[in-house]
Amino acid sequence: MPGVPSNKACERCKKRHMKDQCDETRPHCQRCTGAGVECPGYVQTRKFIDQGASVRRRYAPYQEVHSRAGTPVNDAHMGEEHEPDSTQNEMQAEPPHEATLTSTDDLEMAEEASGMGLMQNQFFITKPPEPPHAPEIHRVPGHGSHESSRATLQNSVSPNVTTGFSPNFEHSYSHSKRPVPRDRPDYERLISSESVSHRSEKEEFQDIFSELMTGTEHEVAFLVRNFAQVIAPWLDVSDMGKFFSVLVPIRAINCNALKYSIAALSAKQLGRVKGAKSSAGGGMFTSPATTEVYPNSAQVDWYLKAANYYYLAASDLNNSTSDGYTLVSSSAVLDSPIDLVGRWLKKQSPQSIGQSSIDGALLKKAEDMLANITLLTLYKLLDAKGEEWHMHLSGIHSLFDSLLRIHHKGSTPFSHGIRASFWNFVRQDYLGSYFTRSETHFDPQNLPLWRAAGIKIDEQDKLRALDSGSSSLPLEDQAANGLSWLVSKVINFLAKSKQSQIAQWTGSPPSNLSGSPGSPSGTSERSYPNTNTWLDLCFEFQNWFEGVPETFRPCVRIDHPRDLSKPDGGQLPFPEIFFSLATCAATMQHYHFGRVALLLNRPQDTVSAPSTAFDRLQGYREVTKEVEYRSREVCGIALGRPQGEVRVYMVPLLFAVGQCLESADERKIIVDLLRGVEADLGWATDFAVQSLQSSWSR
Known part of the structure; x- marks a missing residue:
C-alpha cells in the first residue's frame, strides 16, 4: 500500500558498505552503539510502490484539507517546491524534518479518504497501469507521465474497484479512445520529461486528487x-412543469443511465466555462x-x-434497450443514442404505452430513455x-x-x-x-404528431386560439410551442425556396417540394414556395401575436439606454428589454427571428409585383425598415441579459440579424453578446x- 516506510540500513552502515550487517534497530543501530559511535539514524521518508522518489518528491507538499464548504484553505505549504534530486541526495544523511513528515502523513490521510470514497462508488474508468520500474515517459497529446501515476496510485489505493465494463471495453475507452480537450493547451504539444519535472507540485497533486474523486x-x-x-432550465424553457429541473434529477437516483448522462453533460459544461x-x-x-x-475546480480536467x-x-442505455443477454461492446456504445432508443421503440407493441394503469412502468421507462437521449x-x-x-x-423523426x-389512439396527448423531450x-x-x-427532421404537416405534443391545430392547418380551459398546459407553454411549430414551417419554406432556386439554375424540374418524405399527400400546392404560401405564413404569425397573453409584454424597456461604462454616456444603438418570464423572452426573440426570415425570403410574384422601378424601390425600403426594427428587438432582448435558458438559444438568432447590420458599433455588440454566451x-x-x-x- 502507498506510504509504507522503506526498509533501509542506517546512514553510517550504508556509507561503510555494511548494509547487510545493520540490524536496523530503531531508533539507533546496535552495531553503531556497540562501536561507541553515535548512530546518525534512518531516513524517515515514504515511497509509493513502483514510483519511488519521483512521486514522493511530487506530492510531499500537499496539506490541503477540505473540511467544510466555504472554509478558507491554507495554500502556503502547497506552493513550496522541493529541492532538486542532486540536493536531496546530498541531504539524505540529515535527520528528517518535521514538516516533511507532517506533509507525508497528510498525503496518506487524503489518499485513504479518497480510496474509501472510491470503494463506496465503484464506477470510474482508469487507464491500465504502466509496467513497474518503467523509464521516464515523454508525454504526448492526451497522455502524460503524471497521468500514468494516476492510474498506478488509483490501483494502489483501491485495487478492488470495478467499472462494470469488460476489460477490452475499459482499455479501449480509457486509453486509445480518450478525447482530447480543446481548451487545454497541455494537450496540444509534446512536453519532454524535463519540462514535466518543473511542473508545479501543487498542480500535479490536484490532477491526481481530482481523478481520485471521479465517481465519488x-x-x-x-x-x-x-x-x-x-443546465436543466435550458431544457425547461417552454415547460412550466419543469420536467428536467425537478423530475429528471429525482429519477436519476434509481436510474444509472440518467445519473451518468447528467454527470457527463454537467462536467462538459464546467469544462467549457473552466470550472466557474x-x-x-x-x-x-x-x-x-x-x-x-469542488476543490480546485478551475484546474480539474472536466473533459476527461x-x-x-x-x-x-x-x-447503460445500451443495456436498457437490449434483450439483457448481449454484452456491451465498443461498437454498441458508439451508436447514436437516438438510434438505440428508436430500435427499442420499434420492438414495442402498439398496446405497450398509453395505458398507465397497466403499463405505467413501461411509460416511465420511455420517458427516462427520451430524457437520456435529450x-x-x-x-x-x-x-x-x-x-x-x-x-x-x-433519426429523431422516425423515433417519434x-x-x-x-x-394510445385518440385525443390523449x-x-x-x-x-418535454x-x-x-x-x-x-x-x-x-x-x-x-435544409428541411427540418420533424415534418410540420404531420399534424397527429404535433397535436399529440399538445398544440391545437385545425383541419385547415392553422393554430387555434389559446384556451386555458381546453388544455392542461399553461397559456405560456401553448403559445411558445405553437410558435415553434410556426418557425418550423418557415424554415421548411426557406429550404424549399433554396431547392426551387437550385432547380432554376440547373434547369432541372424541382423535386420533393411538397415536404419531407413522410409528408401527407396533397400538400404540394400549399407547401410550394410561392407568394400565397408566404402570405399565409405572415398572417399566421400576426394571428399568433395578437392572441398571446399579457405576460408576453416586457416589464422593463428602455428604448434609448445610456452606455454607463463610458464617461460621455452615449446612447446604445439598441433598446434594452427585459421579460419577467424566460419563456416569454425566448418566444418573442424567436417570433422576431421568424418574421425577419420571412421578410428576407419573399418569393417574386410576376403577376402582382409592382410594375415600376419606384414601386419596387419603395417595397425594398419598407422591407429594410421592418427588418431593422425586428433585428433591434432581438438584440434588445439579448442586451437585457435574460436568463440562461434564453441566451443559449439565441446564437442562431444573433447570427441571422448580425448579417443585416452595417454599423461598426452594432456589429461589435453582436460579437460581444455571442462571446458572452460562450464565456x-x-x-x-x-x-x-x-x-x-x-x-x-x-
Whole structure:
C-alpha cells in the first residue's frame, strides 16, 4: 500500500558498505552503539510502490484539507517546491524534518479518504497501469507521465474497484479512445520529461486528487446540483412543469443511465466555462453548501470526466434497450443514442404505452430513455458548430413516429416527460436546419404528431386560439410551442425556396417540394414556395401575436439606454428589454427571428409585383425598415441579459440579424453578446463570430 516506510540500513552502515550487517534497530543501530559511535539514524521518508522518489518528491507538499464548504484553505505549504534530486541526495544523511513528515502523513490521510470514497462508488474508468520500474515517459497529446501515476496510485489505493465494463471495453475507452480537450493547451504539444519535472507540485497533486474523486458521492452530488441549477432550465424553457429541473434529477437516483448522462453533460459544461459556476441566485453573505463546492475546480480536467461519464451512460442505455443477454461492446456504445432508443421503440407493441394503469412502468421507462437521449444529444451540441446540429439529430423523426404509433389512439396527448423531450428536439431541429437551409427532421404537416405534443391545430392547418380551459398546459407553454411549430414551417419554406432556386439554375424540374418524405399527400400546392404560401405564413404569425397573453409584454424597456461604462454616456444603438418570464423572452426573440426570415425570403410574384422601378424601390425600403426594427428587438432582448435558458438559444438568432447590420458599433455588440454566451454558459459561439466577421469583411 502507498506510504509504507522503506526498509533501509542506517546512514553510517550504508556509507561503510555494511548494509547487510545493520540490524536496523530503531531508533539507533546496535552495531553503531556497540562501536561507541553515535548512530546518525534512518531516513524517515515514504515511497509509493513502483514510483519511488519521483512521486514522493511530487506530492510531499500537499496539506490541503477540505473540511467544510466555504472554509478558507491554507495554500502556503502547497506552493513550496522541493529541492532538486542532486540536493536531496546530498541531504539524505540529515535527520528528517518535521514538516516533511507532517506533509507525508497528510498525503496518506487524503489518499485513504479518497480510496474509501472510491470503494463506496465503484464506477470510474482508469487507464491500465504502466509496467513497474518503467523509464521516464515523454508525454504526448492526451497522455502524460503524471497521468500514468494516476492510474498506478488509483490501483494502489483501491485495487478492488470495478467499472462494470469488460476489460477490452475499459482499455479501449480509457486509453486509445480518450478525447482530447480543446481548451487545454497541455494537450496540444509534446512536453519532454524535463519540462514535466518543473511542473508545479501543487498542480500535479490536484490532477491526481481530482481523478481520485471521479465517481465519488461528493462529485456526483456536485454535478447533479450544477445540472439542476444551470443546465436543466435550458431544457425547461417552454415547460412550466419543469420536467428536467425537478423530475429528471429525482429519477436519476434509481436510474444509472440518467445519473451518468447528467454527470457527463454537467462536467462538459464546467469544462467549457473552466470550472466557474454562475452566481445567479447565490448568497452574498452566506457560505456555499458543500455540494456547491469542488476543490480546485478551475484546474480539474472536466473533459476527461465528461467523456468517462458519457461512455458509462451510453453503455447503460445500451443495456436498457437490449434483450439483457448481449454484452456491451465498443461498437454498441458508439451508436447514436437516438438510434438505440428508436430500435427499442420499434420492438414495442402498439398496446405497450398509453395505458398507465397497466403499463405505467413501461411509460416511465420511455420517458427516462427520451430524457437520456435529450441530455446526450445536448452533450454533443454544446461545442458543435451550427452546421453540425442537423446531423446530430438524425433519426429523431422516425423515433417519434414509432412513439406515435404505440401511443394510445385518440385525443390523449403525450405524457409530460415525452412532451418535454419532444419540444427540446423541435427547437434544436429548426435552429440547426436554419444553418444548413435544409428541411427540418420533424415534418410540420404531420399534424397527429404535433397535436399529440399538445398544440391545437385545425383541419385547415392553422393554430387555434389559446384556451386555458381546453388544455392542461399553461397559456405560456401553448403559445411558445405553437410558435415553434410556426418557425418550423418557415424554415421548411426557406429550404424549399433554396431547392426551387437550385432547380432554376440547373434547369432541372424541382423535386420533393411538397415536404419531407413522410409528408401527407396533397400538400404540394400549399407547401410550394410561392407568394400565397408566404402570405399565409405572415398572417399566421400576426394571428399568433395578437392572441398571446399579457405576460408576453416586457416589464422593463428602455428604448434609448445610456452606455454607463463610458464617461460621455452615449446612447446604445439598441433598446434594452427585459421579460419577467424566460419563456416569454425566448418566444418573442424567436417570433422576431421568424418574421425577419420571412421578410428576407419573399418569393417574386410576376403577376402582382409592382410594375415600376419606384414601386419596387419603395417595397425594398419598407422591407429594410421592418427588418431593422425586428433585428433591434432581438438584440434588445439579448442586451437585457435574460436568463440562461434564453441566451443559449439565441446564437442562431444573433447570427441571422448580425448579417443585416452595417454599423461598426452594432456589429461589435453582436460579437460581444455571442462571446458572452460562450464565456458565461459554455455554449459554443466562436463559429458564429468567425462566420459573421468573414461576411462583414467581404
